[in-house]
Amino acid sequence: xxxxxxxGNAFVAVCTPGSLLLMAAGVFVGIIFGSIPxxxxxxxxxxxxxxxxxxxxxxGMNTLVAVYIGGISGGLISAILLKMPGTxxxxxxxxxGYPMAQKGEAIKALGYGIVFSFLGSVFSFIILTFCAPMLxxxxxxxxxxxxxxxxxxxxxxxxxxxxxxxxxxxxxxxxGLMFCLIGMAPIDGTARFTFGSTQLMAGFDTLPTLIxxxxxSEILITAEQVVKGDVKPMEIKxxxxxxxxxxxxxxQIPNFxxxxxxxxxxxxxxxxxxxxxxxxxxxxxxxxxxxxEEFGKGCPDGIVATESANNATIGGAxxxxxxxxxxxxxxxxxxxxxxxxxxxxxxxxxxxxxxxxVYGIFAACMICSLMMLIIEFGGIHLFVQLLKxxxxxxxPLILVLCCVGAYATNNRIFDxxxxxxxxxxxxxxxxxxxxxxxxxxxxxxxxxxxxxxxRGLMQYKTFGAFFKRPIFDAFFFIAIAVLVWSxxxxxxxxxxxxxx
Amino acid sequence: xxxxxYGDIVVGVFFMLLSAVVMLMATQLPKSAVMAIGPDFMPMVxxxxxxxxxxxxxxxxxxxxxxxxxxxxxxxDSIEECNYKKVLSSFVLTVVYVMILQPVxxxxxxxxxxxxxxxxxxxxxxxxxLPLVILAVIFTLVVFFLFRYGFKIVLPAGxxxxxx
Numbered sequence: 001x002x003x004x005x006x007x008g009n010a011f012v013a014v015c016t017p018g019s020l021l022l023m024a025a026g027v028f029v030g031i032i033f034g035s036i037p038x039x040x041x042x043x044x045x046x047x048x049x050x051x052x053x054x055x056x057x058x059x060g061m062n063t064l065v066a067v068y069i070g071g072i073s074g075g076l077i078s079a080i081l082l083k084m085p086g087t088x089x090x091x092x093x094x095x096x097g098y099p100m101a102q103k104g105e106a107i108k109a110l111g112y113g114i115v116f117s118f119l120g121s122v123f124s125f126i127i128l129t130f131c132a133p134m135l136x137x138x139x140x141x142x143x144x145x146x147x148x149x150x151x152x153x154x155x156x157x158x159x160x161x162x163x164x165x166x167x168x169x170x171x172x173x174x175x176g177l178m179f180c181l182i183g184m185a186p187i188d189g190t191a192r193f194t195f196g197s198t199q200l201m202a203g204f205d206t207l208p209t210l211i212x213x214x215x216x217s218e219i220l221i222t223a224e225q226v227v228k229g230d231v232k233p234m235e236i237k238x239x240x241x242x243x244x245x246x247x248x249x250x251x252q253i254p255n256f257x258x259x260x261x262x263x264x265x266x267x268x269x270x271x272x273x274x275x276x277x278x279x280x281x282x283x284x285x286x287x288x289x290x291x292x293e294e295f296g297k298g299c300p301d302g303i304v305a306t307e308s309a310n311n312a313t314i315g316g317a318x319x320x321x322x323x324x325x326x327x328x329x330x331x332x333x334x335x336x337x338x339x340x341x342x343x344x345x346x347x348x349x350x351x352x353x354x355x356x357x358v359y360g361i362f363a364a365c366m367i368c369s370l371m372m373l374i375i376e377f378g379g380i381h382l383f384v385q386l387l388k389x390x391x392x393x394x395x396p397l398i399l400v401l402c403c404v405g406a407y408a409t410n411n412r413i414f415d416x417x418x419x420x421x422x423x424x425x426x427x428x429x430x431x432x433x434x435x436x437x438x439x440x441x442x443x444x445x446x447x448x449x450x451x452x453x454x455r456g457l458m459q460y461k462t463f464g465a466f467f468k469r470p471i472f473d474a475f476f477f478i479a480i481a482v483l484v485w486s487x488x489x490x491x492x493x494x495x496x497x498x499x500x
Numbered sequence: 501x502x503x504x505x506y507g508d509i510v511v512g513v514f515f516m517l518l519s520a521v522v523m524l525m526a527t528q529l530p531k532s533a534v535m536a537i538g539p540d541f542m543p544m545v546x547x548x549x550x551x552x553x554x555x556x557x558x559x560x561x562x563x564x565x566x567x568x569x570x571x572x573x574x575x576x577d578s579i580e581e582c583n584y585k586k587v588l589s590s591f592v593l594t595v596v597y598v599m600i601l602q603p604v605x606x607x608x609x610x611x612x613x614x615x616x617x618x619x620x621x622x623x624x625x626x627x628x629x630l631p632l633v634i635l636a637v638i639f640t641l642v643v644f645f646l647f648r649y650g651f652k653i654v655l656p657a658g659x660x661x662x663x664x
Contacts, residue, residue: 043651047652167557167560168508171511171550171554174519175515175518177542178522178543178546178550181522181542181543185542188538188539190530190538192529192539193525193543216594219621220590220591223583223587223590224583225583390622391621392618392621393618396613396621397614400610401643403597403601404606404647404653404655407601407653407655408653411653413601413602417598417599420594420595420598423591431507432507432508450542453537453542454537498564
């Protein structure tokens with residue numbers, strides 16, 4: 001019960017007007033950064049880091065947590081309303097969120113996204129509070145072999161994502177992998193496919209790629225539809241509250257629990273991150289669903305799965321950070337910096353020496369999630385006003401923000417230029433009816449896949465030795481089974497179509 | 501119409517060529533001296549798998565070309581008109597914008613780019629340049645100063661090097 005008692009004390013300590021106000025401000029700024037394509041949660045945390053210098057350690061850390069939570073959740077707003085994911089974590093939110101908005105159900109879609117973001121984060125924080133040390137032990141057992149297994153597993157999800165036109169989906173994924181190859185090879189740093197350009201040495205950054213594929217291509221698609229007053233603003237159905245009924249809510253609970261578990265699990269493993277977890281949860285939900293054909297056409301299940309999972313990743317990612325001092329992604333790396341600035345060393349001793357800070361963070365996480373719920377709920381009706389702005393005005397403004405965001409990622413103009421390239425790729429994909437999702441998923445995972453494979457081979461010498469690791473086996477053989485099963489289904493569908 | 505009829509074949513052939521190039525370039529990469537797989541391994545695997553998939557796609561589409569043709573013709577009535585002139589001009593404009601962003605600077609290039617792009621995207625009955633220009637100027641300045649002072653991100657100043 002000591003965890004509960006410490007948590008109770010922490011709640012009391014956190015609930016001072018000053019720190020509540022700071023956290024509210026953090027969540028608010030986080031949401032803004034999250035919702036603008038191009039500005040990311042890690043950028044917001046980096047921005048807030050210097051501001052926490054003068055604060056007490058626990059207050060400073062709580063503010064950073066607030067920004068992080070707001071930043072991950074904010075992405076859903078632009079994902080649903082504009083079909084542009086604000087952050088990489090909310091890519092899969094666009095698949096069903098935007099079709100729902102097109103049907104006039106923007107408020108309902110936002111409602112689902114916001115509520116399940118909240119529940120997803122709370123779910124993971126409960127796990128974080130009570131099982132952190134135990135889970136960290138398991139995460140330590142993960143060697144490159146296991147990580148390779150997970151990446152491989154995630155890659156085979158491409159096959160499911162693209163059912164219906166599997167070959168084109170797989171090709172799209174392969175193109176994503178090819179773009180990953182550009183730049184320095186992992187481990188040995190050999191320059192590959194750089195064509196002598198020094199800019200290409202570092203490869204394409206994730207954020208500009210995503211902006212290009214999703215935002216720039218969207219602008220070109222808008223241009224395509226300009227035929228004399230054709231670009232109409234979307235209608236918005238009026239709804240009360242979050243827009244869904246209690247029955248609809250309870251229907252989503254199994255989906256929510258499954259997705260949150262996926263999110264937390266992925267979060268614990270260093271280096272995989274929220275974007276992958278959202279996508280994995282989406283695919284799993286589609287696979288488990290009784291009506292998979294509705295996914296992608298405005299099915300709330302898709303939003304619920306993604307948003308629960310990507311927010312649950314936050315709690316998961318904090319586990320290795322707090323318990324082992326290993327940051328799982330860019331944002332947590334920045335938070336580790338925050339710890340150091342305040343003279344705290346994250347790691348096993350943190351729980352012993354600075355238990356008040358740790359439980360303060362747990363308490364802050366929960367309070368911030370609640371704030372996020374309140375702020376976003378209050379904003380729903382404000383956000384949907386975005387849809388009333390005529391597209392010919394909104395799209396160029398967004399393009400400029402995208403360019404600014406791409407520039408701000410690394411402070412180099414090359415990233416801005418690369419979004420145009422990816423915009424063209426995205427537009428051509430649209431014309432040739434190629435799915436973009438496999439491309440993005442593969443692009444995100446490609447480099448990890450190669451790094452872990454080669455690191456694993458360094459450790460175990462042969463690939464055969466990977467199979468002595470049971471966790472790797474599980475992931476690998478499930479992945480193979482998934483692949484074979486989806487190919488079989490695709491073949492059956494092909495035969496049925498031909499027989500007609 | 502073109503995309504519906506030949507789209508998949510074009511995709512297949514393109515990917516076959518692309519993967520051939522990737523494989524060719526992969527053979528030029530150095531082999532690793534210390535371990536079984538070097539930097540050339542992944543490109544080779546990806547190239548080979550892509551080639552197989554692309555060949556299969558092309559083969560299936562050529563084989564079932566008639567079936568696809570019928571489908572495409574059946575769907576022909578519902579095809580929307582696409583305004584490729586606008587797509588191309590938007591694309592060119594954006595490319596120019598991105599290219600001049602660094603040398604000319606964020607403020608000037610954005611103030612010029614925004615109204616032009618808005619005019620291209622605007623339906624014919626809604627082309628009023630003046631409000632768009634005013635909007636562009638306000639938006640550009642707000643973004644520039646917000647990033648400069650709020651977020652401490654200095655956007656390219658270009659020829660407009662002022663120490664604000």
